[in-house]
Every structure is written in structure tokens, then in C-alpha cells.
Amino acid sequence: MTNVTAQEFQATTHVPLRPVDSTSAQSFPLLRLKAVCKSFGATKALSDVSIAFEAGKIHCLLGENGAGKSTIGKIIGGLYAPDIGDVLLEGQEIRVNSPSHARALGIAVVHQELSLAPDLSVRDNLWLGAETKWCLSRQGESRRAVDVLSQLGLELDLEKPVNTLPVGTQQLVEIGKALMNAPRLIVFDEPTAMLGAVEKQQLFTVLRRLRASGISVILVTHHIDDVMEVGDCVTVMRNGRCIDSFDLEDHLQGADVLERLTGQRQVFEAAHELREATGEILLEIETSGADSTKKISVRCGEIVGLYGVLGCGAEDIVQGLVGLKTFRNTRYLLGGKRFKPSQPVDAMRHGVGYLAAGRQQNGVLSQRSIRENLMLTQLHQFSVMGWLSRTSECKHATQQLADAAVKYGCQEDAIESLSGGNQQKILLARAMAGARDLLVLEEPTAGVDIGAKQQIHERIKAAAARGLSVVVLSSDLPEVIALCDTIYTLHQGNIVNQYEAPDETCQAQIVGDVLGRYEVQS
Ligand SMILES: Nc1ncnc2c1ncn2[C@@H]1O[C@H](COP(=O)(O)OP(=O)(O)OP(=O)(O)O)[C@@H](O)[C@H]1O
Known part of the structure; x- marks a missing residue:
């Protein structure tokens, strides 16, 4: 994959990106959750959650299964409304009513579950939800689709139905969908779950490039290696609450982060036991x-x-x-x-x-x-x-x-x-x-x-x-x-x-x- 500068990346998107050092970005975080609560029946998914997401930072959300990380992504992405609490975009209180409203605000979410239409082509999937009010020729659509795919290091036949692609490639197409609207903030909910080592590195290159363009990235992951490799700061969640938030300073090691996540020095998986498979x-x-x-x-x-x-x-x-x-x-x-x-x-x-x-x-x-x-x-x-x-x-x-x-x-x-x-x-x-x-x-x-x-x-x-x-x-x-x-x-x-x-x-x-x-x- 070729390296693209922030300016080149900007040139490939429709909406001009906000520079990292703009005045408004200096005084307010790009997005802030203030005392947000969300329940589903008797389940308290989020209790009094306050987090600030800065422009141009990769902010990792860590926590055990069911801690509330995806619920945060869904509130930001307009799928759920908070029961109590506020969401502020550059200091202005907003109510994100729907995913299309979120997109209009410059917020994209790559959910854990793929949202591709399996029988539609790669091009049609990329454009689904990214339609513009301008009339674009088929050629124009293809050019933009190729641009976005190339940012992900992908060269795909645009006419191919996505269900004919391996699941990992589908996941990259899903990420491509999020890039189509040139967002200011992207939530990635476990984007590396099904990516191999090579595809993961391609994704990290994209994340770094987004960061360099001033875009905020929220990265939900269970992989400490991912956090250590690309994260700028971390919020640790447990049982719907934020229990810790800190910058990933250079001296911090993966084990230190794990300790803050689990509350104890993590015992890494025991070395592989040498077992001789002698069965039939x-x-x-x-x-x-x-x-x-x-x-x-x-x-x-x-x-x-x-x-x-x-x-x-x-x-x-x-x-x-x-x-x-x-x-x-x-x-x-x-x-x-x-x-x-x-x-x-x-x-x-x-x-x-x-x-x-x-x-x-x-x-x-x-x-x-x-x-x-x-x-x-x-x-x-x-x-x-x-x-x-x-x-x-x-x-x-x-x-x-x-x-x-x-x-x-x-x-x-x-x-x-x-x-x-x-x-x-x-x-x-x-x-x-x-x-x-x-x-x-x-x-x-x-x-x-x-x-x-x-x-x-x-x-x-x-x-x-x-x-x-x-x-x-x-x-x-x-x-x-x-x-x-x-x-x-x-x-x-x-x-x-x-x-x-x-x-x-x-x-x-x-x-x-x-x-x-x-x-x-x-
Ligand atoms: N639509 C829903 N209806 C009922 N309960 C829900 C719903 N969505 C989430 N929950 C509950 O809210 C809690 C937080 O779920 P959430 O998906 O945010 O966790 P998570 O931290 O993303 O977990 P994981 O790492 O396993 O994806 C869980 O107990 C879950 O069962």
C-alpha cells in the first residue's frame, strides 16, 4: 500500500477536513459524553459515563464483554438515545436521532456486525448510505469507490457481489463504507476481529492517516497489541462505568495497561505445553x-x-x-x-x-x-x-x-x-x-x-x-x-x-x- 499524506487523503474526500489546530477544536473536545446513562429493561448498559474524544486522536475503549463499549458507539452513531445525559459536538449539545443524522454530523460507525447487503456489488455497497444530492455518473461512482478501496490497500472487482468475498475482505469493505462520507469522527467497533496480520497493518496505516488528517477515531478492541500500536489514549470500562482514562505515554507497556484493565498484573497465557499427538x-x-x-x-x-x-x-x-x-x-x-x-x-x-x-x-x-x-x-x-x-x-x-x-x-x-x-x-x-x-x-x-x-x-x-x-x-x-x-x-x-x-x-x-x-x- 502506498503512503498518502494528510493533504492527499483530504483530496480524496468530498468534505474539507477540519484542521487539527482549528480554534474551535482547541477549546472543546470534538465529542463529549456527559453523565450518560442507558438501560435496557433491568440491564444498566451505561451508568454515568463521561468521556471526551479529542480531534486527531485515536481513543481506545477497553473492557470485558458486556461492559458497555458498543452501547457508547451506538449512542454516538444515532442508533440509541441516552436515557439521561448529554452528547456535545464541539461544545454544542446535540441529539443524534438516527444513523443518517450521525452521518450528516460527520460521524461514522463501523459496527461489530457487518451491515453489507450481501447480494449487492462492492460499488453499490460502498455507495449505500453515502448517496449525494449531486448526480454522479457510474464512472464517478466507480472512481470514488476505487479511491476509498485503495486507502484500505484493496483492489477489488467493483461488480462482484460482496457475499462472494472472504469475510475479512467484507470487513474491509465495511470500513470503506464509513470512509465514503469523509467523516470527522469514526467509531471502529472491533475492526480487527477477523483481520489477518497483513490486513490489520493495512487498517492501522489507515487509522494513522485518519489521525494525521485531524479525524477522531474511537477504537473498541480487546487486543492490547492494537492499543499499544496505534492508541493515543484509553478509557477502561467495567459494568457500564468508566473506571479509568489515561494517555498512552511512551513508558507504558502492554502489561501496565492490562493491569489497569483487569485490576491485577495479567498472567499471560501459559507457554504452549509440549504435547505429542500420538492418537490415530x-x-x-x-x-x-x-x-x-x-x-x-x-x-x-x-x-x-x-x-x-x-x-x-x-x-x-x-x-x-x-x-x-x-x-x-x-x-x-x-x-x-x-x-x-x-x-x-x-x-x-x-x-x-x-x-x-x-x-x-x-x-x-x-x-x-x-x-x-x-x-x-x-x-x-x-x-x-x-x-x-x-x-x-x-x-x-x-x-x-x-x-x-x-x-x-x-x-x-x-x-x-x-x-x-x-x-x-x-x-x-x-x-x-x-x-x-x-x-x-x-x-x-x-x-x-x-x-x-x-x-x-x-x-x-x-x-x-x-x-x-x-x-x-x-x-x-x-x-x-x-x-x-x-x-x-x-x-x-x-x-x-x-x-x-x-x-x-x-x-x-x-x-x-x-x-x-x-x-x-x-
Ligand atoms: N438491545 C439490547 N437489549 C437488551 N440488552 C442490551 C441491548 N444492547 C446491549 N444490551 C446489554 O447492555 C450491556 C452492554 O452491552 P454492550 O454490547 O455495550 O457491551 P460491550 O462492552 O460492547 O461487549 P462486547 O465486548 O461483548 O461486545 C450488556 O449487558 C448487553 O447484554
Whole structure:
């Protein structure tokens, strides 16, 4: 991606950007929340929250799942109105009535859940909500769309429907949508949750460029590395309250920030335990390339990671394995027998549990309850002569929700009433419950907080210790290293290397592999 100066960036946007040192920006923060409260029924999502967001700063919001971070983004973005308290834009009290009102005020929000229209093209998605009163030619529309995509380091076919793109690319298109209206403030709600290392760096370059142009960025994230890399200041939230707010001075380390977040010196995940996977081979995946055939083997009790950048082919391998697609050049053997599921339910019947990336599009049934979402794939277990035993179903649901440490009020509440991280825990619990022999996980900890992430890793490791085979596809390299017994790296559809019992010392070579700077291991 080329480096673009603040002036060049400004030139690509329709509205002139406010310079960082304008008089009004000096006397007032760009946006201020003053004593804001917001409740949903009995749940107090925000209690007396006051925060100032300065122009030209990247302000990170940290906090555990359900702390209230997204609710702040939704109030700023006009989706919710505060019950009590004020929102001030450059010192003027405002009521943001709707997302379009927010856009008119120069506020954009990139929500955790993608808001793309799946069947529309990349260009139409970018322009959806960014329409101008001026008549723009198709060419003009395309030029602007290409400009915005190039700011994200993307070169895409504008006519392609977005549902044909990998989820990570869709997330970048979603960010492109926010840039279309040349906003003064952008809220990014966990934008890196599904981005690989390379795409993440592209995003950080964009964030730095936005900051240099005087734009305020609010970054909601669970990744301390993200905070340390691009953040200027941090607000820590807990149970709907701001408990700390501070500048990220140079001397602060990630561990110091974690300590202020959790209230204790964080114990980093235990070093990878060297476990020799000695079980029988359960799954074999053979991919034939132009001049060779490569094989991935997964033993009983082994956790195998597939790692690469977007479009590396790992997603295709997984989709073939769970019956979402068929590929001529990939063959699967499960328990020694040819395995070619025609659809996910077929894979499920063979004991394959699957967690898909893209919680909103591929995971939750948003209009259904917590119980229904969790038990969706398990109902056959509670059916007696065609009748469903609701008592038994509820009992199991209670147990599984407790095991997954989900924070919820009542099983019959809509899943949408839960925070993103808690929804993710439910989807993971559902996949684990359906996995008799094999568990296939895409982005297992997207959006979950630091403590919960560690718990999820422990649960996956415990399931493997009981003999379950696990295939993990994650864009979070430290996660793949911490979790997996074996990692296969992929580049442009080819399996490049295999790492047994990987540790941090492999990191540089793994990154080299996935960027195409690899030497095949002997
Ligand atoms: N529409 C809603 N209806 C009912 N409760 C809600 C709704 N939206 C949020 N909540 C509740 O408000 C609280 C704060 O949720 P919020 O989504 O802001 O948390 P968060 O800090 O963003 O969490 P996460 O990191 O998991 O995304 C949670 O208890 C959540 O269940």
C-alpha cells in the first residue's frame, strides 16, 4: 500500500477536513459524553459515563464483554438515545436521532456486525448510505469507490457481489463504507476481529492517516497489541462505568495497561505445553497443486491450525470439510474413509462441529432466543418419540451457558440483547456440543475479552485432551501459536510449511511463509 499524506487523503474526500489546530477544536473536545446513562429493561448498559474524544486522536475503549463499549458507539452513531445525559459536538449539545443524522454530523460507525447487503456489488455497497444530492455518473461512482478501496490497500472487482468475498475482505469493505462520507469522527467497533496480520497493518496505516488528517477515531478492541500500536489514549470500562482514562505515554507497556484493565498484573497465557499427538489419524486432507500433492493430517486429540492471509486457500479447505463447497483438488479422508459432505448437516451427522466466521451473517439467528440459538443443532437429543422434552433441553442449556461463562439474564431473551462477545461464546458452545470427533473453528475468539479468550483456549485444549480433533482457522497468529499442536501455513492456495509444537520463535518464519517469502522446510 502506498503512503498518502494528510493533504492527499483530504483530496480524496468530498468534505474539507477540519484542521487539527482549528480554534474551535482547541477549546472543546470534538465529542463529549456527559453523565450518560442507558438501560435496557433491568440491564444498566451505561451508568454515568463521561468521556471526551479529542480531534486527531485515536481513543481506545477497553473492557470485558458486556461492559458497555458498543452501547457508547451506538449512542454516538444515532442508533440509541441516552436515557439521561448529554452528547456535545464541539461544545454544542446535540441529539443524534438516527444513523443518517450521525452521518450528516460527520460521524461514522463501523459496527461489530457487518451491515453489507450481501447480494449487492462492492460499488453499490460502498455507495449505500453515502448517496449525494449531486448526480454522479457510474464512472464517478466507480472512481470514488476505487479511491476509498485503495486507502484500505484493496483492489477489488467493483461488480462482484460482496457475499462472494472472504469475510475479512467484507470487513474491509465495511470500513470503506464509513470512509465514503469523509467523516470527522469514526467509531471502529472491533475492526480487527477477523483481520489477518497483513490486513490489520493495512487498517492501522489507515487509522494513522485518519489521525494525521485531524479525524477522531474511537477504537473498541480487546487486543492490547492494537492499543499499544496505534492508541493515543484509553478509557477502561467495567459494568457500564468508566473506571479509568489515561494517555498512552511512551513508558507504558502492554502489561501496565492490562493491569489497569483487569485490576491485577495479567498472567499471560501459559507457554504452549509440549504435547505429542500420538492418537490415530482421524482426518487427512490432500490438496493437489500444479506440480505436487500436499497432505494435512489431524490425529485424535490434536489441535491443528491453518494460517495464511485472506485468500490463501485455508477458508476453502475448511468450507469443503464442512460441506459448504466442493473442490476438485481437495480430498478428505475421515476415519480412513472418503469424506465428501454435500452440505453442513451431512458433516454434522458425521460428528463434525463447526463454528463459522462472521457471527452475524453465518452464526446467530437474530430473532431467536438464547436457548434456541444454543440448542439449534442438539434438539434431536431431547426428542422422545417425536416430542421435545423442554425441561431436559432447558437443563442442558443452563449447564452449557454456565460452562461457557455467558453473561445473560434469561434463556428466553433474544440473542440480540447480548453483547457481541457473549453471542460468540454461545456459538462456540453450540459448535463444541455438536463435535463428536472433529471440531472445526473459524476465528473462535473473535470479539471475546482477554479473560474469556484464555478460558476458551483452555476449553478447547481440554476437549482435545479428551481425544477430540480440532482444526482452527484464525487470523490471530499469537492465538494459533498458543493453541495449536501443529500449524500449516498457506500461500496462494498452496500448503507451504508445517510447524510441530510451534512457539514464538516460529513467528517470523510463519509470517514470511504467508507473505510468500518462504523456504519450504525439509
Ligand atoms: N438491545 C439490547 N437489549 C437488551 N440488552 C442490551 C441491548 N444492547 C446491549 N444490551 C446489554 O447492555 C450491556 C452492554 O452491552 P454492550 O454490547 O455495550 O457491551 P460491550 O462492552 O460492547 O461487549 P462486547 O465486548 O461483548 O461486545 C450488556 O449487558 C448487553 O447484554
